[in-house]
Amino acid sequence: MRLAELSERSGVPLATIKYYLREGLLPPGERISATQARYGEEHLRRLGLARALIQVGRVPVATAREVLRAVDDESLDLSRRLGTAVSSLPPVVREEKAEPVSTSAQQRARELLTALGWEDPHPNDPSHLSLVSAITALESLGYPCEVAHLLPYGRLASELATSDMDLMAEFEGTTRLEAAVALTVLYEPVLLSLRRLAHAREADSRYREPEGG
Amino acid sequence: MRLAELSERSGVPLATIKYYLREGLLPPGERISATQARYGEEHLRRLGLARALIQVGRVPVATAREVLRAVDDESLDLSRRLGTAVSSLPPVVREEKAEPVSTSAQQRARELLTALGWEDPHPNDPSHLSLVSAITALESLGYPCEVAHLLPYGRLASELATSDMDLMAEFEGTTRLEAAVALTVLYEPVLLSLRRLAHAREADSRYREPEGG
DNA sequence: ACCCATTGGAGAGCGGCGCTATCCATGATT
DNA sequence: AATCATGGATAGCGCCGCTCTCCAATGGGT
Numbered sequence: 001m002r003l004a005e006l007s008e009r010s011g012v013p014l015a016t017i018k019y020y021l022r023e024g025l026l027p028p029g030e031r032i033s034a035t036q037a038r039y040g041e042e043h044l045r046r047l048g049l050a051r052a053l054i055q056v057g058r059v060p061v062a063t064a065r066e067v068l069r070a071v072d073d074e075s076l077d078l079s080r081r082l083g084t085a086v087s088s089l090p091p092v093v094r095e096e097k098a099e100p101v102s103t104s105a106q107q108r109a110r111e112l113l114t115a116l117g118w119e120d121p122h123p124n125d126p127s128h129l130s131l132v133s134a135i136t137a138l139e140s141l142g143y144p145c146e147v148a149h150l151l152p153y154g155r156l157a158s159e160l161a162t163s164d165m166d167l168m169a170e171f172e173g174t175t176r177l178e179a180a181v182a183l184t185v186l187y188e189p190v191l192l193s194l195r196r197l198a199h200a201r202e203a204d205s206r207y208r209e210p211e212g213g
Numbered sequence: 214m215r216l217a218e219l220s221e222r223s224g225v226p227l228a229t230i231k232y233y234l235r236e237g238l239l240p241p242g243e244r245i246s247a248t249q250a251r252y253g254e255e256h257l258r259r260l261g262l263a264r265a266l267i268q269v270g271r272v273p274v275a276t277a278r279e280v281l282r283a284v285d286d287e288s289l290d291l292s293r294r295l296g297t298a299v300s301s302l303p304p305v306v307r308e309e310k311a312e313p314v315s316t317s318a319q320q321r322a323r324e325l326l327t328a329l330g331w332e333d334p335h336p337n338d339p340s341h342l343s344l345v346s347a348i349t350a351l352e353s354l355g356y357p358c359e360v361a362h363l364l365p366y367g368r369l370a371s372e373l374a375t376s377d378m379d380l381m382a383e384f385e386g387t388t389r390l391e392a393a394v395a396l397t398v399l400y401e402p403v404l405l406s407l408r409r410l411a412h413a414r415e416a417d418s419r420y421r422e423p424e425g426g
Numbered sequence: 427a428c429c430c431a432t433t434g435g436a437g438a439g440c441g442g443c444g445c446t447a448t449c450c451a452t453g454a455t456t
Numbered sequence: 457a458a459t460c461a462t463g464g465a466t467a468g469c470g471c472c473g474c475t476c477t478c479c480a481a482t483g484g485g486t
Contacts, residue, residue, distance in 0.1 A: 202371075
């Protein structure tokens with residue numbers, strides 16, 4: 001299929017697809033002649049994934065390129081590509097924007113991971129740093145973030161990870177990598193939305209005023 | 214305290230504080246003379262909260278204004294202010310950027326909420342719409358999002374909400390509203406970071422290569 | 427074979443956002 | 457009185473995600 005058809009079938013504006021091609025989010029089409037190129041079904045799949053990462057997952061375009069590049073990196077075995085791809089995802093909290101982390105937050109994070117039985121924390125893992133940054137922010141505002149309150153979050157995260165990995169295991173080869181990226185990123189809004197809905201429910205049941213609400 | 218001191222104690226650049234004042238994120242200082250104003254401790258608290266929302270929680274400045282305005286809205290009782298404040302938070306998925314929601318995703322979301330026992334879903338609730346948008350994206354990519362897999366997410370969200378509300382209940386008056394906003398927003402990165410760490414752990418234990426890793 | 431609309435490609439431009447730098451009149455400080 | 461900092465307003469910057477414009481090559485209809 002040609003660019004115009006790829007655009008129609010995906011719903012992504014043609015100029016945007018050109019931009020994604022330029023940025024390396026999509027592999028170039030198969031050159032048919034000096035001025036034409038053909039695109040296949042897997043371009044369509046890739047485009048959908050890229051679009052979802054960017055628009056739903058809020059992944060920056062440059063980051064999406066790195067993630068997708070890792071998925072395709074034939075020089076690595078599957079498990080390494082998986083690690084590279086997900087660690088290329090943008091950090092939950094961008095380091096350069098948050099305040100420098102506090103040592104007490106670092107220690108608290110370490111205690112939490114220990115209590116969860118998650119030994120061997122890589123202290124430079126972007127997710128670990130994001131965790132510490134978030135705890136730093138909570139502490140600096142004077143809000144509680146004792147290990148006791150964080151523990152449920154960790155245990156639940158652990159359950160979800162197991163469930164997610166079971167889901168991923170149903171895919172094979174490169175599609176498993178794509179699934180890992182997609183499920184990691186796209187279940188985040190699911191989780192946050194559900195948490196907010198649950199908050200609203202809980203607040204409503206606790207503090208609802210008697211008058212018609 | 215004057216602007217310069219507020220800047221020093223908060224670590225926020227002076228020009229940025231001016232900008233926040235202009236945008237209405239902070240109430241104006243108490244005017245001492247035609248060219249001077251004083252700021253109190255609660256300005257410092259507010260500034261910290263605003264900064265954390267913006268930098269850690271990625272809340273847009275204009276949205277943070279609405280949220281903080283709701284916290285201060287003396288014309289409403291506390292429970293109403295709470296509802297207004299959290300519903301002013303930016304949606305997890307921005308409507309205008311994602312594809313229009315699919316009806317099957319809508320139905321799936323409804324089934325999920327029913328299965329969770331969360332009756333009376335407000336179908337125009339921003340969090341509900343975000344949930345449906347995320348499910349739409351997963352479906353359109355061909356990834357599974359059966360109620361069976363979503364259910365654990367919902368149940369865990371419910372547990373977290375209870376735990377969060379217990380924490381909030383320790384605060385009184387306006388500080389409870391601030392706590393609600395702060396805990397809603399700032400525990401999101403905590404949760405996402407822990408999930409990603411758990412993913413990495415789980416993937417590692419399942420797919421680790423024997424050679425030194 | 428001829429002609430013209432279409433294609434893929436490249437660069438510049440745009441609009442939104444979160445600041446940041448500049449300027450200015452006033453009044454505090456010494 | 458002289459100087460300098462302050463608060464306030466305006467304009468500009470840098471990044472990002474597109475979007476617009478242009479262009480040579482070409483394939484398709486006749």
